[in-house]
Amino acid sequence: MRPSVQSSKEPVYLKVADALESLIASRSLRPGDRVPSVRQFSRQQHVSIPTVMQAYALLETRGLIEARPKSGFYVRFRRSHAVPEPAGLGRASKITDFASTDPFESLLADHSDSNLVPLGAALPSDELLPGAKLARTMAAIARRPDSPGTSYDVAPGSERLRRELARRSLDWGCALQADDFTVTIGATEAVFLALRATCEPGDTVLVESPTYFGFARLLRELRLKALPVPVDSATGIDLDAVEKALRRSRVSACLLIPSFHNPVGCSIPDESKRPLVECLAQRGIPVIEDDIYGDLQHNGARPRCLKAFDRDGSVILCGSYSKTLAPGYRVGYVAGGRWHSRITALKRITTLSGPVLPTLAIAEFVKNGGYDRYLRSIRQAYRNQVDRMREAIVESFPKDIRLSRPQGGFLLWCELPAKVDSIALFHQARTAGISIAPGPLFSPDGGFLNFIRINCGCPWNPRIERSVGVLGHLAQRLGR
Numbered sequence: 001m002r003p004s005v006q007s008s009k010e011p012v013y014l015k016v017a018d019a020l021e022s023l024i025a026s027r028s029l030r031p032g033d034r035v036p037s038v039r040q041f042s043r044q045q046h047v048s049i050p051t052v053m054q055a056y057a058l059l060e061t062r063g064l065i066e067a068r069p070k071s072g073f074y075v076r077f078r079r080s081h082a083v084p085e086p087a088g089l090g091r092a093s094k095i096t097d098f099a100s101t102d103p104f105e106s107l108l109a110d111h112s113d114s115n116l117v118p119l120g121a122a123l124p125s126d127e128l129l130p131g132a133k134l135a136r137t138m139a140a141i142a143r144r145p146d147s148p149g150t151s152y153d154v155a156p157g158s159e160r161l162r163r164e165l166a167r168r169s170l171d172w173g174c175a176l177q178a179d180d181f182t183v184t185i186g187a188t189e190a191v192f193l194a195l196r197a198t199c200e201p202g203d204t205v206l207v208e209s210p211t212y213f214g215f216a217r218l219l220r221e222l223r224l225k226a227l228p229v230p231v232d233s234a235t236g237i238d239l240d241a242v243e244k245a246l247r248r249s250r251v252s253a254c255l256l257i258p259s260f261h262n263p264v265g266c267s268i269p270d271e272s273k274r275p276l277v278e279c280l281a282q283r284g285i286p287v288i289e290d291d292i293y294g295d296l297q298h299n300g301a302r303p304r305c306l307k308a309f310d311r312d313g314s315v316i317l318c319g320s321y322s323k324t325l326a327p328g329y330r331v332g333y334v335a336g337g338r339w340h341s342r343i344t345a346l347k348r349i350t351t352l353s354g355p356v357l358p359t360l361a362i363a364e365f366v367k368n369g370g371y372d373r374y375l376r377s378i379r380q381a382y383r384n385q386v387d388r389m390r391e392a393i394v395e396s397f398p399k400d401i402r403l404s405r406p407q408g409g410f411l412l413w414c415e416l417p418a419k420v421d422s423i424a425l426f427h428q429a430r431t432a433g434i435s436i437a438p439g440p441l442f443s444p445d446g447g448f449l450n451f452i453r454i455n456c457g458c459p460w461n462p463r464i465e466r467s468v469g470v471l472g473h474l475a476q477r478l479g480r
């Protein structure tokens with residue numbers, strides 16, 4: 001049993017719930033086991049009985065435990081817990097152009113089609129985002145007599161936002177200053193500028209395999225080649241695999257999503273980050289870190305950034321508020337380390353400034369709008385949605401699937417039986433009114449044909465539940 005949870009700053013019932021949940025996750029408590037009685041657990045954790053009752057109610061809502069009349073609480077049977085994580089991510093690393101990103105345009109067009117069930121694009125639902133509050137904040141800023149809303153905000157951009165980023169960087173394990181940041185148009189521009197600053201056309205960039213399909217587009221546009229290194233379903237990219245790849249090939253940069261990876265959901269453990277950063281720094285290879293999902297852990301502490309282990313400015317940290325607050329506001333940032341001046345100059349040349357009012361509205365929300373309280377609520381929502389989706393997939397998909405078990409974010413990576421062609425599934429699902437993301441989009445070299453990524457960014461509802469049933473049926477048929 002864990003030590004007492006009284007000392008933490010988080011609401012105590014959440015810590016109590018997390019303590020019990022970790023016992024379930026580590027299988028110290030198994031489905032069907034009786035969980036400690038409320039009285040017993042309150043004594044063990046040195047907390048009040050109402051606190052434990054609140055924690056148990058939360059775990060019931062999360063679908064982890066259930067009350068049995070006159071008998072107490074039990075760990076629920078959860079079929080999805082028995083499903084293994086995807087394998088087959090271990091492709092040999094060889095330098096490659098990204099294969100056709102064929103359904104990409106269609107996936108982008110699907111963003112705005114409300115007739116489609118949105119399981120394709122990695123998008124949080126509007127229902128969860130604080131759209132009304134942000135709009136009010138933005139309007140209030142615009143109405144101020146001295147409002148800067150109509151002027152350029154020349155790079156490095158809003159000092160107000162950069163000050164908030166500096167303050168928050170302590171949570172990421174860094175101690176960055178406002179002057180270390182440049183404000184960008186989403187994480188996309190941050191990564192684009194970082195690649196421009198560190199690479200020349202024809203160069204090779206080490207990427208995870210699979211990786212976010214937006215990177216494929218950026219690399220191709222910049223005439224860069226990819227050196228894919230497989231990720232482990234649980235622990236992300238592995239130092240040995242990176243070293244092996246680097247012995248064989250010369251790379252100019254390393255582009256990684258270390259926390260709650262898209263599409264796999266894995267995270268590099270904090271203890272593996274230092275050796276990875278040191279290994280790359282010794283070889284003079286810049287690391288471009290995309291931390292866009294870093295604030296969205298399902299339990300416990302936020303993961304540290306690779307940037308937290310950077311001693312010589314060789315990590316370029318990129319991020320945005322697209323997955324947490326408002327993708328349409330297009331507010332992102334980059335802490336460019338040794339390339340900061342070059343990145344800021346490139347930003348001035350290419351887009352000069354970002355959207356001023358959205359940037360100021362986000363800075364205000366992060367400073368005074370209860371951002372941390374809001375983050376706690378969406379973390380919980382995403383965890384619930386991911387759990388519900390995992391259960392529903394296991395109910396209706398073919399028996400021999402594998403399914404990721406992300407500890408943060410809202411994406412699931414599903415390995416279907418080898419016979420299922422995910423591009424065919426993508427087209428059939430679309431005809432049935434459902435958007436999904438097929439595996440080859442995430443592959444530098446045309447692999448992952450029998451994989452799909454599922455977005456769990458929307459609150460669970462009967463329409464989504466029905467769609468998962470339809471997907472399962474289509475996948476069963478394609479697998480025959």
Ligand SMILES: Cc1ncc(COP(=O)(O)O)c(C=O)c1O
Binds near residue numbers: 186292319327
């Ligand atoms: C890993 C990753 N990076 C970047 C982006 C795009 O971010 P932004 O909307 O901030 O440009 C996404 C969107 O899905 C993503 O998953």
